[in-house]
Amino acid sequence: MSTPATVLLAAGSASEHRPLIITLFGAFVVATLFITVWAGRQTKSAADFYAGGRQFTGFQNGLAISGDYMSAASFLGIAGAIALFGYDGFLYSIGFLVAWLVALLLVAEPLRNSGRFTMGDVLAYRMRQRPVRTAAGTSTIVVSIFYLLAQMAGAGVLVSLLLGITSDGGKIAIVALVGVLMIVYVTIGGMKGTTWVQMVKAVLLIAGTLLITFLILLKFNFNLSDLLGAAATNSGKGTAFLEPGLKYGVSGVSKLDFISLGIALVLGTAGLPHILIRFYTVPTAKAARKSVNWAIGIIGAFYLMTIVLGFGAAALLKNSDIVASNKAGNTAAPLAALEIGGGAGSTGGAILLAVISAVAFATILAVVAGLTLASSSSFAHDIYANVIRRGKATEKEEVRAARWATVLIGVVSIALGALARDLNVAGLVALAFAVAASANLPTILYSLFWKRFTTQGALWSIYGGLTASVVLVLFSPVVSSKPSSMFPGVDFAWFPLENPGLVSIPLGFLLGWVGSLLSKEEPDKGKYAELEVKSLTGVGAH
């Protein structure tokens, strides 16, 4: 706690940098609000609100997907994990990238060809509408709320650290600010506004990361081996720092847990509703393919840079300083920026710290807007229009319902985020991936590729996968029993793994299969013909 850098970020004396950080962040907010108002003026039909008019290009959507996907957890979390645990942080990042191949090869194009606005459009296509729409809506809202809650609470912690705000009132104010901005982006700008916010954020994030990466590499003469060597030595862990095991390899259970996490990441991405609805913003399946390719390139390049960022932080900073500032290492990247810019007290350091902090705010805002849009779209289109109004709502009524749902979801997440501000909710992101992989992906794949799939199969798979993941997490060390748990003081954890994927994903697939085979109802052959031909050819696509 003795170096200036740590004191600066940890002890609330960040006031020196506060004006600059706030100015940059304010500029981002003003610019995005302009975009939102502009986009709002062009948002008239339901297709505008839900799908941004389907007029984005593959490249634009690829950027927006990257902006939607790279959360503060992946930006600050992975760099921090590398800074603290070396190789295992890098290992963690790889699942997030490989996952995109599932989206590219199996999901993006068929979904674009056969759906209209939500994940539920594809899940319910062949099935009895009301029960399956209800299930799809429930799962969408659960996944998005878990993810949203993690982001909101994370925003409170992060912003407090970066701005040196320690009071409860200050943290709640930050959560409320994030919530209000996301409500404004989504209700006014709809998908068009949200997409532009995500594109701007992606460009800022890549530019900021590129700058710090370049400066760190410059310091090590672009010699990766030297950088790794310095990181290994400075971490105090020697070559073990460059090998797997420091985080996930500490015990037999932790190894199993990592396998579970890895599977959930790889299979979960293509079942995340806020990612899936992005494929509707382009005109054709070909453009959807192109957007995933751009996203793979951008996200891949970004994770490659986090290697330099994370190991750079380990090489430049004292391990004890990183931990003292934030136990999970979430401030390692901003601290490294400060250090590489010339250290505490230097103008260069102050500017870089402010840039990285502002980028982190932008990141949070873009991600929460995408999540809110996904859940309010599903509420309005799946539950309100197709279940409650049985398909008889007009477009106007549907979009009005989506806007009100946005306000409601926003207010609920502000309240939950404020209540959870001191709980460790980072585990909720992994839970969101597990639910997506256990409840959504099996149903998407069976719907598209298996002719014998039935309504009962879809319901068993969605509700079974959802319930299994949530129940297992509830009784896991994520919620109780460990110092890092949400409620460290109590112990009702009988499930040893933090990630339920290893059990819940096979269960979700199994239930969809068994539920279909045991179904009394014959699958609808005509509907499957429609879905299959549409999904592969784009006939009659919206």
Place this chain on the structure above:
Amino acid sequence: MTTDAPPPPGGTETRPEQPTTESFVEVQESAEFGELRRTYRSFAFPLTLAFIAWYLLYVLLSNYAGDFMGTKLFGNINVALVLGLGQFLTTFLIAWLYSRHAAEKLDPKAEAIKSRMEGDA
């Protein structure tokens, strides 16, 4: 169709005429569509299994083959880092391979079926 409410008059979303369910069944059973389905599935399914297996192998090696992964190749670059970067490389490679396959083999077949069905409708 019960999937969506019909767009109200003046709705801005234009949409091609929808062929009938019978014509979808007919196309689904046609040899031409069977060929498209086979060309897609025989490429995408095995490749999916392959990259998932390759990723799992990498995770298992990281978990249970620490000594092997720690083998230094040159400087401070070890097997673990090279295999990790290899995952990036194969991801980029598979994305490129699939996109090339889709553009050359799938798009023309899909386009032919689509334009004929929409022309008929």
